[in-house]
Amino acid sequence: MSSDLLEALTALEKDKGISKEVLVDALEAALISAYKRNFDQAQNVRVDINEGLGQIKVYARKEVVEAVENNNLQISLEQAKGLNPHYQIGDTVEIEVTPRNFGRIAAQTAKQVVTQRVREAERGVIYSEFIDREDDIMTGIVQRIDHRFIYVDLGRVEALLPQSEQMPNETYHPHDRIKVYLTKVEDAKKGPMITVSRTHPGLLKRLFELEVPEIYDGTVEIKSISREAGDRSKIAVHAADPDVDAVGACVGQKGARVQTIVNELKGEKIDIVRWSEDPVTYVANALSPSKVVKVIVNEEGKATTVIVPDYQLSLAIGKRGQNARLAAKLTGWKIDIKSESEAEELGLFDDPPVQEADHEPVDEQTAESSTESEDFPENERD
Template identity: 45%
Template structure:
C-alpha cells in the first residue's frame, strides 16, 4: 500500500457542493475541476515535465499529491525520463512491479501562494463553465421542438437575447413576427428551433415564425390534440398576417375543426392573441388531394379541379366572382394553400377555363385534319374521345378506335394507317435534320429521346454524349420542353450519357495495370 501525504480540507467539500448546486452541474465534475487546478499548481512548483496528479477525498476533503512514473521494459524504451522508469530500476523500489504499472511517489501538499491560487481559481472557473455549458447543451438539445417562456434580457440590432432562467437563447429578428414590440423585461414565449454546440458554447435559437410554433400553441390550447385524438397534419404560415392549419380527427364522433375553434372561438382566439392577431384558417385534412385542395382554398368556392400527378400540379376552376377570394390579397390565399397541400395550384375562372378548352379543342382538331387528311367531323370526334395527338391514334388498340360512335373497323384501320405513315415520315425528317445538325449516332441511340428532342438538342449545340452529360436536368428539360420530359427521366437520360465516362476510367486503369505487368525486366532494372 502506497504511503500518502495529505492535507484535510473539509471546506473543499462545502465549496464543491455549493458550486454544484448553484450551477446545476454534477458534484463529481466540480471535484475533477478542483483536482486539475491542484495538479496545475503542483506542476508549476515541481516542474511541468513531471506527471503529477492530485486526488481529493470525496468524504474528508483530504488532498493527496503524487508523482507518477510509468514502468517500461528497458532503458532503451524510455521515451521520457521524467515520466517513465525501466523495469529493473522500478523493482528496486517495488519488488512486484510489472511493465505498464505506475510507481507513485507521494509529494507534500503545496501551500498555495497568490499566483498558484489565482491559477487554480482560473482553472476551476473555466472547468465549471465548460461543465455548465455541456449541461445546458444536453438539457436544451432534448427540449428541441418545445415552447419555452423567458424574459427579454436585451435587444441588439433587432435580435433579442432571452433569459430562460438556466440559459440564454437568441431570437433573431427574422424569427420575430413583424411589428412585434418587445423591450427589456418583457415576458416572451417562443419555439426552440435549433440547439448547436459552438466554440463559444451552446447556442439556443428560438423562433416565433416557425410553423410548429403555431402547432404547439394549438396543442397547449386543445386537449384533444395533446391526447392524440386530433392530429395536426400540415401548417402553412405568413407570420403576423395569415395562416392555415389542416387537422384530422381519429375519433369520428369529434369534429376536429370545431374542437380547435372552441366554444365561441375561445381556443383559436387564444392562439391568435399570442400570434399578434394572425388570422388562422382551420381546415379539415383529407387523404384525397382534390378534396384537400378544395378545403385549403376556403373560404373560396371551387367548381372543378383537374389533377396532374406527374407534374404535382392541380388546376382549380372557380366561379368568376370567386377569383379574387381564391387568390387572396397579393396571392396569399393560394400561396398558403399550395404550401399546406404540397401541390402547385393554378386557378382559372370558369370563363377562362371554357375559353382555353375551346382553344385546345380547335388546335387539336386542326392538327388531326392536317396530319390525317380528314374532315372536321372526324377530327372533332377524335378530340372529344380524348385523343390528344397523332401518336395516340397510331398506337391505340384498333378496337378502341372502332368503338367510337360513327366509326367502324375499316375507318379505324384507315385512320391508324394514315397516323403511322405520318409519324414515320415525321421521324424520318427529324433524323435527316438531326444528321444535318451533326448530332452523333451514339446520342441518337441513347434511348429516352425522340427525333424532335434530338433536333432541339442539335439546334442548341448538344451534339455528343459528352455535351449531353454536361447538362443539368433543368437545362435538358428547358431544351426539349418541360411538358415532354419530367425531372426523373431527364436525370436518367443524363446519367446514361455519362456512363461511358466511368467505362473509360476503368479501361484506363486496367490498361495501366497491364502495361506495368508487361514491362520488360531490363527496363525495370534500368529504371531502378
C-alpha cells in the first residue's frame, strides 16, 4: 500500500470526520472482494494492511483436517505440520496468497468499494449529528420548492418542509433564511432524511428559549403551549421564585423579546399568560386578553364554566371561537363561556356547583402581553 493511499485515508479522516479505523476496515473488505472477484477464488481469505510499512498481504485461511475434502478451505494435518509442527486438528492455518499482479484491477475494484463504504460511513456521521438535534431548532436556507416540499439546506444535509408544516401566512422563496423545527430524523439508504416544521408548537418553545435568557437557564419555565400557526398562540409560563416576573421576562422591555419572535413568525399573535396550579386562576389567565368575572369548576368532568362581562363575550370567545379553543388546549380544561346576562338567567350566580371562585380581572401586564387583541361584534360567537 503506497504512502499516498495512507495520506488519502488520513485526509478523509480529517475532512469527513470518519475515523481511520473505519476506512481501513472498508479497505480490507474491498480488497477481499477484489481478490475473490478478479482471481476467481473461493477461498476464505484475510487481508492484512501494514500501515507502518505500507504493505498489503492476502492470506488464505484453511482448517486443519485429517482428510481434505475442499482444497480451498481445508489443509491436511501433514501439510500443516510441514509449515509449523505445533498445528493440530481443528486449527486454522494462514497461507500467504498475495498475487503478483494484485495491482491495477484489484485496486480499481477496491477504490469503488471503499468509496461506497466512505459514503455510508459519512452518512452515519451525519445521521449521528442530526439525530441529536431532533426536537431542536436550526436555521436553514430555502433551496428549491415543488408542489410537495420546500427543500431547506441545513449545511451538511437537505431537509424537507412538507406543505402541512408550512405556515399559511408565509410565502417562501429560494435563498430565504428561515428557522425550522426538526420533527423527525430517519436513517434512509440514500442518507439521513430530515423532516422539519414551521407550525409545530416546539418551534415557538425553542424561539422563546433563544430569546429569553430566564427560560434558557430555567428561572422561568414554559408549562404549556397551544398554537394555531400563522394566526395566534398562547404560552403559559411560571417562575418558582416569587420575585421573578415570568410574563414580564418573556415580554421584555417595551415588548422587545416577544416582538422578535412575532417577527420571526411573520406576525403571529402571541398571548403570554401566567400558569397556576389553581384551575380557576389558570383558566381565567388563559382567556386573556378578555376579563373574567367568575370561573366555576367541575373537577369530575375537568370542565369549567366561565362568566365574563356582556361586552367581553366576543373577545373571550374570539373570532371563530379561537380564543376559547386555544385557552382550552393550553389548560387542558373544557371551557364553556357565558355572559353575565346568561349566567343570571341560568342561575349560575345563585346555585354554586362543586367548586367556584371569583377571579379578579387579568392584571394589566398579562393582558398587555398579548401582541395584539381585537374586539369583535358581540354577536360573533361562531
